Amino acid sequence: MNPIFQLALQKADSPPEETSFSGDSSLVSTAALADQLEQISKQLVSLDADIGEQRGQEDLAQKAAALYTARRKCDNLSDYAPMPNTPGFDIMLDLYYQSQMQRSVSVSSAVIASSCPATTGLRWVHVICDSGLAQIVPDPSDKRRRFVELTSEGQNFIVACLKAFPKFAHNY
Numbered sequence: 001m002n003p004i005f006q007l008a009l010q011k012a013d014s015p016p017e018e019t020s021f022s023g024d025s026s027l028v029s030t031a032a033l034a035d036q037l038e039q040i041s042k043q044l045v046s047l048d049a050d051i052g053e054q055r056g057q058e059d060l061a062q063k064a065a066a067l068y069t070a071r072r073k074c075d076n077l078s079d080y081a082p083m084p085n086t087p088g089f090d091i092m093l094d095l096y097y098q099s100q101m102q103r104s105v106s107v108s109s110a111v112i113a114s115s116c117p118a119t120t121g122l123r124w125v126h127v128i129c130d131s132g133l134a135q136i137v138p139d140p141s142d143k144r145r146r147f148v149e150l151t152s153e154g155q156n157f158i159v160a161c162l163k164a165f166p167k168f169a170h171n172y
Contacts, residue, residue: 034154087115088128090115091114092154095107095148095158102166104147106145132151133150134149135158
């Protein structure tokens with residue numbers, strides 16, 4: 001039986017509270033009833049919160065399992081595994097997103113997208129370029145700057161990884 005329903009039945013079966021106030025007895029019984037209803041309401045809210053927290057923990061566990069499975073699928077998509085667990089993967093996700101927004105990404109911006117120290121981010125830019133998933137191209141308007149862009153192989157890899165991720169990623 002639902003715990004909320006059980007609590008409501010339990011409270012309904014309990015005898016009314018005795019009061020010894022003087023004055024209008026209908027006001028006293030209404031006040032006592034209002035107090036009881038408030039207590040029941042607080043208990044119901046507490047039970048509902050406990051049930052909601054339990055469901056939330058179950059949902060998080062399912063999301064964790066789905067995310068783990070999706071990451072393993074991405075690992076198997078490329079010879080460059082374990083890409084989903086690296087700053088290189090973060091760079092590739094950013095490159096993909098920026099390309100879909102019709103934006104160019106400079107090498108320094110790609111390094112920032114890695115969310116790691118600059119030298120590590122730069123190393124990862126070179127790793128994904130050396131693996132054929134991205135390429136560095138000169139900026140046509142400023143010869144001092146270079147852009148990073150995904151190759152068609154890199155685009156296909158990211159698209160396959162995104163398809164492997166479950167729908168919950170939209171709510172995450």
